[in-house]
Amino acid sequence: MWFFYAISLPLTLIGVVYTLLYMPSRGTGWLVKVNVGSAWICALATLILVPSDVYHAMQGQHLELLRQWWRISYWYGFIAQFTILPLHQEYVDSGAFTVCGRLGSALRNNLIFYAILTAVGAFGLVLLLITGELAPANVLGFCVAASNAVGLIAGIFLMGYGLVAVPRQLWRTANIQGAQNALCHKAGLQAEKALAARKELEKAAALVQKVSATFGRRDSLRPYMDRIEAMISESGEASVFGAGDVEDGADLDYFDLEDLARLRRHVRRAIEDIQREREVYHDIVLQYLEVSDVLSNRLKRGQPFVSSTRQHQLPTMLGHIEWWWRCILRGWVYRLLALVTAGLSIAIVLAEATISPYVPNLSVFSRALHETAGNELATELLTFVSLAYPCLCAYWAIFKLGRFSFYLLVPRHTSAYSLLANAMLMSRFAPPLAFNFMAGIALPPSKSYSPGRDVTDTVFYQEFGVLMMHQPLIGWDFTTYLPVALMPYMLLLVFNVFNRVASIFTRGRSIEFDDDFETRSGAAAKGLRLLQMELDNYSAGRPLGLTITTAGRDEGRHGFAAALRSESRHWWFWKSKPQSSLLADEHSLGSSASVNRGVTQPMRVSDQRVEQTRLANGPPSSETQSAGLDSIFERLSSDKDTGIAKPGPMNVEPDQRHNDNLGGSARRWQWPRK
Structure with a gap:
């Protein structure tokens, strides 16, 4: 246990700290980094706590220290995703000029969110009252079960896409010509996004100039207007002044501080959008240059690799090694990884499809874990790998949704709003995916070959599973039968049925992923x-x-x-x-x-x-x-x-x-x- 913790915990902390230093845009506050880092650590803690929990459950042991860590990790993430993170997210997104103004804006913008939560809570109270199970423990259990249900539905959808797309993407990357085609598709889409962001910033700058002309030198709001104009100049985007024009019918009525706060928010968003989209496009271009290097150096067998993106070439020996790696070996490594991940995807689908205790268990991971039950380190490492892959697939699918970019992590250009949105998503999906893994893949309930050693013996189940499994509608039956839908859903993805059906009724698609480059969109x-x-x-x-x-x-x-x-x-x-x-x-x-x-x-x-x-x-x-x-x-x-x-x-x-x-x-x- 302690040896596994000594390896995994420092790696997790180093990864979080490095991401917080590398991803945020210039000017991101330290409080944002603290909240985001805390949420990330609690979400990633599932990768550390689940392996230990699975091993000790198989041994029939219950560590009090493990119980305390589960409580801290789960309840902080649960509270943060509904209170701290959404309020802080709207606070940093507000354009108000004072702290009180930002707090008021954050509360107003979250009213709909909290109204939905209140409606769900009222529905739960009525449901518990009808079933005769209205008690304080059941009310808390319904809240936990509702959060788990929402996370499980979205997690299954995203994980299913990732289980298909990750092996497919690795296989395509092995083919350098296929990688070039994918980069062309990404460049076309990203260019449209960058141009749209550029036009939006030009319109915002034109609007600022129009509004600024209406304020005199002695106007009490003039200092606030000057701060808005300075935002564009200090961001390095001063060239947009005079490049665009205000749209016909645009609202030019900015008479008070609240109106200027709204304008400031609009300008800041436009600046963040253009800088983010431009950086993503630059990254695609650099990848294309590297692919072009590989295609050219393939024809020069026996010569050191020559890169057009480096000012100084490597020594001759290292150049030959780089040639063999980039021109020959890397493609085969990607193909091998594609086959391995495809096998993992099939094993996960079979385990999810047979999660019910009334059907034979086909979980390869569960059988492997029982074979290594006597070796603590082997059990924990195997659990870690088998949990990390579905989590990776789910999070990878989130960041490939083509129509949503406000939570993308772009090096040096990730806004505070995006960081907090990312932290909120990780806090929302981590516990449901962890429980689904333990219940469906690692320790399926009541299987014949492992009597008495199932998910109900874990500390997580005793702390949180008991609260939510006996709830009506979203309890044990919901958790058991929903993952069964993963198999038909993945088959539809494999044969591209969704896109084919959508193309019959509409020219576009309501949901598309950035890697779907086999389309005729131009x-x-x-x-x-x-x-x-x-x-x-x-x-x-x-x-x-x-x-x-x-x-x-x-x-x-x-x-x-x-x-x-x-x-x-x-x-x-x-x-x-x-x-x-x-x-x-x-x-x-x-x-x-x-x-x-x-x-x-x-x-x-x-x-x-x-x-x-x-x-x-x-x-x-x-x-x-x-x-x-x-x-x-x-x-x-x-x-x-x-x-x-x-x-x-x-x-x-x-x-x-x-x-x-x-x-x-x-x-x-x-x-x-x-």
Whole structure:
């Protein structure tokens, strides 16, 4: 027990601390991190407590220390998900300028949530009164059972999707061409999200300017208006000023502090959205560059791996090892993991389908645990692995829901609202999944080969299961028969029945996942086009993300110039291109002159003359730079409606420079040549 705790507990704490340091956006308060970290620790504690509980139940032992830890973990998560986390979530999301104003806003925004909880509680009281079991213990048991039922319904739905999608995704990742197709689909979807977020921020900035013009210098609300304007400037998104316009019919009546608080909240959300969506898109582009590297290096057997995303290459020996790993071995490792996870998924489905005590038990995990019952460490490790996989599938499915992004964890760009929402979801799903695992997979009730050693012998059942199992409607029968629906649900997912049926009645789907790239929505084709443009931009030493910055502008000329000026401030742009070649490339974006990994390619005679003139006259003014960039875009832009500089037709001739420098495909989009 203590040896397992000595390994698992420090790893859990290190993982939580690292996530709290790596994920939150700039300016996230320490109190948010404390609440989120506490909720995460209590939710992840199930991965530590369940293995110990299962082992001691099989030995007929009941540790008082384990009982105390279960009480702390469960009741803190139970209380936090209904009080602390939702109130704190609305508090940080409020745009009010005072603490009292934020508290009042948090209470008002949670009124519907608490009204629903009150209605459910009243229904439970009536039900207990009808059945003649109205007692304080049963009232508490109904609350626990209701929470377990909600978490179990959602958990089964999400876990079922993950049990199918995780092996499928691993198998697809093993195929580098399939991974490239998936990235194209993701890029197409993410570009739409980023452009929508950009337009929303431009509209918000235009609205701020309109409202600001109505406040005089001596107006008592002027300082609050200045704080709202400063939010956009301090966030690094000042280029949106003047880029958009207020929608027709927009409400411009902002007369009091409450109205300005609403505007402040809207602006902050728009800033968080654009920064999050842009960061996700950048990550997809970097993954695409890495995939292009693998496709190129595969043709260079016997040579060290050359990466276009690293400034300094590895030593020769390490380069050869990297080549074997990324070009050969990693694909087979992913295929092996796909087969292993597929076997685990099948075993979990069989165990869930036979959870009832009236049918033969088909739980492979339960039989394996009884075989290792004499070895404490082996039992706890086996329990940990068999519990971690379904939990991983459920949480993985949550973050792949394509229509919901407010709880995504994006490195350095996760808002406080998203962190608290994530913590609330983990607190809600952890106990139901843990109890479902113990009751259906590890220790099924009353099986013939394990008389007297089932889920009822665990500390968790004695503390919480007894309270909820005897409740009407949502008690033991509900917990027993609901998981049976997992098998037909997964079969429908395997054969893609839901999407096929939905496509008959509607063009879209009410629920879609980000990895469903085998659709005809056009996202993959659009993503391929954007990624090829990003590849060309990167080969020329220009920053990533110009495609999503310029494509959403109504006036492409100003959008492209402003985008290049804004994006070129990033450190990796200046680091990847020498200062002496910046102006030359600005005046020849469509030419063959390019900079790759800090090495300047030979410039044409005209480019050399431009460089000599620049060195003689000194740095150009901002107006000269803007005019030069505008003329560049006017020369390259072929779509004046969207502002996208469209690539030319597909060139079937290999581009040797592109293959040698970036390792991309021989077939690529080309800029139109004159």
